[in-house]
Amino acid sequence: MESTPTIRPSSFLSLCALSFTVLASYSIARSISESIFLGHFQSDETLPLAWLAVTVVIIPTVLLYNRLARQLDLVHLFLASLLFSAALLVVLTIAMPFWPRTAAFLLYMWKDIYIVVLLENVFSFANIVFRVPSARRGYGFFLLIGTLGSLSSNMMVSLLTHHVGTAAQLWLILIPFFLAGIAGTTLGRVTGYPGPPRAQEAPKDHRPTWQVLSASSYLLLLLTLIGLVQIAITLVDYEHNAMVQQTFLDENQRTNMISHVYKAVDISTITMQLMVGTLLKWFGVPTVLLLVPAALGLATFGFILRRGFWPIAVAKVASKALDYSLFRAAKEILYIPLSYAEKTRGKALIDMLTYRVAKGGTAVLLFALASMALGRWVSTLTLGVIGCWILATVVIARRYRGLVNRSEERD
DSSP states (O other), X not given: OOOOOOOOHHHHHHHHHHHHHHHHHHHHHHHHHHHHHHHHSOHHHHHHHHHHHHHHHHHHHHHHHHHHHTTSOHHHHHHHHHHHHHHHHHHHHHHTTTSXXXXXXXXXXXXXXXXXXXXXXXXXHXXXXXXXXXXXXXXXXHHHHHHHHHHHHHHHHHHHHHHHOSGGGGGGGHHHHHHHHHHHHHHHHHOOOOOSOOGGGSOSSSHHHHHHHHTOHHHHHHHHHHHHHXXXXXXXXXXXXXXXXXXXXXXXXXXXXXXXXXXXHHHHHHHHHHHHHHHHHHHHHHHHHHHHHHHHHHHHHHHHHSOSHHHHHHHHXXXXXXXXXXXXXXXXXXXXXXXXXXXXXIHHIIIIIHHHHHHHHHHHHHHHHHHTTOGXXXXXXXXXXXXXXXXXXXXXXXXXXXXXXXXXXXX
């Protein structure tokens, strides 16, 4: 296992500021882009197509990210990604009045891709400077600050929607982008951290990056686990979007309700993030990982018993809040015992690809169900995926305990 530098208070504060601003931008982008998309397309027909399109685009995006990761340090890689994301946002916002359907579709894709890229950079850096004991103590607070950024933006969207409308708020995303750039620049000044591999170790093509993944059965297990998690969450998203579209026909009313749901996600996430450190100390990473699918399974079963907007909204809140709090903190710790290459290039392949490729796979499943007139069984399929998720968690928990002894995990 490679040595890990100790994180300094100034570095930790800069990371928190980065998390706050990035997630603040995403909350605006998510509510606005989803509402605009649902105003132009039928969710049950076009949403899976959007997920497939994201899958196609994310693959070259990850390859480009990994190439740049071998040439740039993590902070400059973040700043380059941020600038490119902002440029795309400006182009799509300007295009919205002229080609509304095309811009709405591309904007939905953009918000799914840019956040994965930016957060991957932030968490790659955090996983390099944290040790397992410090991660157990600090990750909950680190994630909490990001959720506060998300909550603040969702509250702002709710307040502004009826005054300035939906589409006009796209320009507001540039504000947290600008602040994220300042936070990233500050992080580069105050923090010493590992950069990309030495020149003689840097691969000249993408094959070594794939080999990092294929050579590690532990990383392949992580890939399987994250894939199952994202399929389950995406299936919940699908049914939630369908219910939102059926229940709220007015665009501003729909935007307002979406922002309310995400505010509930943020409040629930904050509550659980405040408990992350305690739960990890009392129960350890493996048990916390198992709590997540168990809770989501109960919420999904509730929707099966009583179909409607509010039951699926509860399942939506549970899926996102658990993913952003308990699962993310525990999942990120699973990477810490690994080598630099495994927790940068290997992790990027898993997190960036799997999070969005899983949506493409889910889209194929939904098309198959629709072709067989089995759309009403989506929730049942979700429960089946959650069962596989639990099995995968049991397997990877055993491997994790082989890498990190229990005393270090709970220190």
